[in-house]
Amino acid sequence: MGEQILKIRHLSKAFGTNIVLKDIDFTVSKGDVTAIIGASGSGKSTLLRCINLLETPTGGEILYHGKNILDHKTNQPQYRSHVGMVFQSFNLFNNMTVLENCVIGQMKVLKKNREDAVKNAMKYLERVGMAPYIKARPRQISGGQKQRVAIARALAMEPEVLLFDEPTSALDPEMVGEVLDVMQNLAKDGMTMLVVTHEMGFAREVSNQVVFMSDGIILEEGTPEEVIGNPRHQETKDFLSRFRNVPNVQ
Amino acid sequence: MGIFQQLISDIGKLLSRYGGAYLNGILNTLLLALSATLIGCLIGFLCGILQTIPYQKNDPFLKRFFLKLIRAIIRIYVEVFRGTPMVLQAVFIYYGLPYFTNSAIRFTSVWAASLLVVSINTGAYMAESVRGGIISIDPGQTEGAKAIGMTHFQTMLHVILPQALRNIMPQIGNNYIINVKDTSVMFIISFTEFFAVHRAAVGATYLYFPSATVEMIGYLCMTLLASFLLRLMEKKMDGKSSYELINQDQLVMTAGTYNYPAGQNVERR
Ligand SMILES: Nc1ncnc2c1ncn2[C@@H]1O[C@H](COP(=O)(O)OP(=O)(O)O)[C@@H](O)[C@H]1O
Ligand SMILES: [Mg+2]
Numbered sequence: 001m002g003e004q005i006l007k008i009r010h011l012s013k014a015f016g017t018n019i020v021l022k023d024i025d026f027t028v029s030k031g032d033v034t035a036i037i038g039a040s041g042s043g044k045s046t047l048l049r050c051i052n053l054l055e056t057p058t059g060g061e062i063l064y065h066g067k068n069i070l071d072h073k074t075n076q077p078q079y080r081s082h083v084g085m086v087f088q089s090f091n092l093f094n095n096m097t098v099l100e101n102c103v104i105g106q107m108k109v110l111k112k113n114r115e116d117a118v119k120n121a122m123k124y125l126e127r128v129g130m131a132p133y134i135k136a137r138p139r140q141i142s143g144g145q146k147q148r149v150a151i152a153r154a155l156a157m158e159p160e161v162l163l164f165d166e167p168t169s170a171l172d173p174e175m176v177g178e179v180l181d182v183m184q185n186l187a188k189d190g191m192t193m194l195v196v197t198h199e200m201g202f203a204r205e206v207s208n209q210v211v212f213m214s215d216g217i218i219l220e221e222g223t224p225e226e227v228i229g230n231p232r233h234q235e236t237k238d239f240l241s242r243f244r245n246v247p248n249v250q
Numbered sequence: 251m252g253i254f255q256q257l258i259s260d261i262g263k264l265l266s267r268y269g270g271a272y273l274n275g276i277l278n279t280l281l282l283a284l285s286a287t288l289i290g291c292l293i294g295f296l297c298g299i300l301q302t303i304p305y306q307k308n309d310p311f312l313k314r315f316f317l318k319l320i321r322a323i324i325r326i327y328v329e330v331f332r333g334t335p336m337v338l339q340a341v342f343i344y345y346g347l348p349y350f351t352n353s354a355i356r357f358t359s360v361w362a363a364s365l366l367v368v369s370i371n372t373g374a375y376m377a378e379s380v381r382g383g384i385i386s387i388d389p390g391q392t393e394g395a396k397a398i399g400m401t402h403f404q405t406m407l408h409v410i411l412p413q414a415l416r417n418i419m420p421q422i423g424n425n426y427i428i429n430v431k432d433t434s435v436m437f438i439i440s441f442t443e444f445f446a447v448h449r450a451a452v453g454a455t456y457l458y459f460p461s462a463t464v465e466m467i468g469y470l471c472m473t474l475l476a477s478f479l480l481r482l483m484e485k486k487m488d489g490k491s492s493y494e495l496i497n498q499d500q501l502v503m504t505a506g507t508y509n510y511p512a513g514q515n516v517e518r519r
Contacts, residue, residue: 054393056306081399091394095412097489104408105398136493150394157398 002030035203038213084154144175286368294376331374383414
């Protein structure tokens with residue numbers, strides 16, 4: 001694999017006395033597609049939110065190209081613009097059109113002029129198949145379309161890593177496919193991605209690294225064949241058995 | 251003569267003698283209510299924004315101290331001005347200032363005094379509305395903005411405040427309408443707004459009911475016009491209820507420009 005982008009070391013997070021992440025260690029290299037799986041409440045979202053500093057970790061280090069972003073000198077907004085995030089609930093800006101959603105960050109954060117920002121936004125909106133909808137507002141499009149716009153919005157910032165927190169969990173079943181397709185294409189093009197998902201088919205077919213979380217720790221990690229195909233821990237087996245009858249994507 | 255013809259002729263009499271005064275009163279009331287509502291909104295937004303600056307336990311002590319101090323000051327401001335009658339506030343400020351400064355500072359115009367009192371009064375109400383408007387916006391909006399690298403200030407300016415403003419438009423309208431009516435208490439510092447004209451007119455003519463009729467109609471016109479304009483603004487802020495699909499050939503021509511030619515209209519709820 002390519003150069004290391006993110007190295008998580010001994011990361012921990014507590015909300016008051018509730019310890020949610022304990023001693024998390026793993027590495028993301030360029031082009032990696034890492035699937036994070038695990039039961040609800042095991043800390044998957046918290047891990048992603050710590051990685052782009054939406055939550056402040058209580059211990060450990062997050063090295064971004066070797067630099068610890070948890071020290072006080074880090075320019076947080078600037079760091080976040082390199083680490084995109086796609087949320088379960090889309091979080092598109094309700095006061096803007098589809099196009100504006102993808103333009104505003106480029107202009108305000110990356111200080112691009114409007115023309116370049118629009119051109120770039122269109123490039124990514126076309127890529128996710130949402131170019132015809134640039135004039136629509138979030139409330140006027142479907143869940144799957146919203147999520148594709150959210151992906152285009154994140155891509156338009158040209159991040160090095162893209163974090164996905166259960167991107168298809170809020171979607172009606174018939175819309176899951178269109179979003180997974182977009183993500184699979186991104187992976188094929190070499191995008192570095194960290195994906196919290198319950199889509200075992202996607203984890204198996206698309207990712208090259210699977211992390212199984214349980215109660216705030218990483219219980220197992222490895223290739224999809226290792227973790228999903230041949231889990232070592234009973235807990236992983238139990239978790240996966242609940243997905244037995246879910247067919248693979250495509 | 252029928253009672254209605256009587257009323258009309260009385261109103262005619264009033265208008266021929268006091269028409270200009272009524273009009274001037276309407277103008278003063280409108281101007282005061284409008285400018286005080288605008289300034290009040292600015293005060294309200296400033297307070298609402300200052301009150302919602304987030305701080306965390308591990309922020310520097312000074313930052314936390316100042317943010318807490320600001321919140322306390324705004325709290326007091328809101329409670330004092332919401333909790334006392336505006337007519338008293340007017341007296342308190344208009345006569346209190348010269349009283350305390352041995353007449354070194356006094357208001358040179360009742361206009362300035364009235365504007366000040368009504369504005370800070372409106373500000374106190376708007377501060378709460380804006381704070382409510384801000385915290386009612388889905389936290390996901392803030393997270394979406396932060397996740398693409400926007401600062402707190404940018405997030406507020408481009409994402410949260412426009413949505414908060416849209417949500418509190420009805421309250422702004424309410425405040426304006428309340429101001430149109432409640433500026434009448436400014437007679438206490440002899441500000442000649444619409445209602446003051448009534449007092450002057452009936453003092454000379456004893457045409458109480460006809461003058462009250464003129465006043466009722468006048469106030470209703472001012473408030474109905476405001477309601478109408480507000481609805482219009484709300485609609486504009488909501489954007490079109492339908493959007494145009496842009497087809498691909500047109501995209502090739504127009505990507506990078508802002509006037510995408512009209513495509514097919516799509517209606518969706
Ligand atoms: N803001 C918060 N305050 C307190 N506890 C939280 C907060 N966010 C998450 N938690 C707790 O952290 C644990 C892990 O949550 P989460 O990371 O959302 O799990 P997952 O995404 O794997 O379902 C849960 O027990 C949850 O209650
Ligand atoms: Mg979660």
